[in-house]
Amino acid sequence: xxxxxxxxxxxxxxxxxxxxxxxxxxxxxxxxxxxxxxxxxxxxxxxxxxxxxxxxxxxxxxxxxxxxxxxxxxxxxxxxxxxxxxxxxxxxxxxxxxxxxxxxxxxxxxxxxxxxxxxxxxxxx
Amino acid sequence: xxxxxxxxxxxxxxxxxxxxxxxxxxxxxxxxxxxxxxxxxxxxxxxxxxxxxxxxxxxxxxxxxxxxxxxxxxxxxxxxxxxxxxxxxxxxxxxxxxxxxxxxx
Numbered sequence: 034x035x036x037x038x039x040x041x042x043x044x045x046x047x048x049x050x051x052x053x054x055x056x057x058x059x060x061x062x063x064x065x066x067x068x069x070x071x072x073x074x075x076x077x078x079x080x081x082x083x084x085x086x087x088x089x090x091x092x093x094x095x096x097x098x099x100x101x102x103x104x105x106x107x108x109x110x111x112x113x114x115x116x117x118x119x120x121x122x123x124x125x126x127x128x129x130x131x132x133x134x135x136x137x138x139x140x141x142x143x144x145x146x147x148x149x150x151x152x153x154x155x156x157x158x
Numbered sequence: 159x160x161x162x163x164x165x166x167x168x169x170x171x172x173x174x175x176x177x178x179x180x181x182x183x184x185x186x187x188x189x190x191x192x193x194x195x196x197x198x199x200x201x202x203x204x205x206x207x208x209x210x211x212x213x214x215x216x217x218x219x220x221x222x223x224x225x226x227x228x229x230x231x232x233x234x235x236x237x238x239x240x241x242x243x244x245x246x247x248x249x250x251x252x253x254x255x256x257x258x259x260x261x262x263x
Contacts, residue, residue: 068252078193078201078244078254092251128200142248144191146212148200 035059035147037129042152049119053152055112055129063087063107066132066143069114071125072151081127082114085136097123119156126151159183159247163255169263174235178258180228180245189249192221192230195257196241204243205230235260 041053053069068083082103083092093101102115112129130145137143160183170176180190188208193201203212205221208228218233232239240262245255 077257078246080252080254083252130201133206137251140250141189142252144203144206144246144248145193145201146203146206148202150200 037149039129039149039152042154044155045119046158047156050117053114053127055149057110062110064135066136067112068130069127070130071127073125090136121156124156126153159250159253161245161247161253161255163258167259169261170235171263172235176232178230178243180255182226182247185225186247186249188224190228191246193244194241
C-alpha cells in the first residue's frame with residue numbers, strides 16, 4: 034500500500050522559511066515523479082513544484098520560482114520542499130503527490146495516483 | 159492551458175444522475191483526469207485518460223470526452239459521493255480546474 038506522510042508545516046512570519054518533508058513507502062520511490070500540490074483555504078488545487086524520479090527534471094510554478102526548492106533523497110524515500118521568503122499568499126495545505134510516470138515526456142506529464150493528507154503552512158505576522 | 163469546470167456548485171439528491179463538465183482552453187486530446195476530494199482529506203484519483211476508471215472506483219462513475227470538452231457522470235448518486243470534484247489536464251504540463259462542489263439538495 035502506498036503511503037505518503039508529510040511533515041514540517043507550521044506558522045511562520047512573512048519572509049520566514051520552512052522545510053516540508055514527505056516520507057514515502059509502498060512503491061519504488063525512485064521510479065516515479067513526485068510533486069507538491071497546494072490548496073489555499075477554500076480554494077482549488079495548484080501544482081507548486083515537481084521533480085522527476087532521478088531529479089533530472091524540476092519544475093516550479095512562476096509564483097514560487099527563486100523562493101521554493103524541491104528535492105528528493107531516493108536513498109531515504111523522502112521528498113522535500115524548501116520554502117524561503119514566505120508570503121501570506123503561500124498559506125495553504127501542501128500535499129505531496131505521486132506521479133504515474135518517472136518524468137514528463139516533453140510537455141506531456143502525468144496524473145497523480147496517491148496523495149498525502151497534507152501539511153498546513155500558515156504565513157502570518 | 160486553462161481548465162474551466164461547470165457548474166461551480168451542484169445540488170442534487172441521492173439517486174440522481176449528475177454530470178460535471180470540464181472545458182480546456184486548447185486541446186488536451188484525452189490526457190485528462192478526475193479527482194474526488196472530501197473536506198480535510200487528500201484528493202482521490204477516479205479517472206485517468208478521460209475515461210479509464212481507476213481500480214476500486216465504483217462503476218457508477220464514468221468519464222467521457224476528448225479535445226476540449228469532458229464530462230464526469232455519476233449514474234446514481236450515493237451519500238458518499240457528496241464531495242468536491244476536480245479535473246486535471248496533463249497534455250501540457252499540469253493544470254487543475256477550479257473544482258465543482260456537489261452538495262445535497
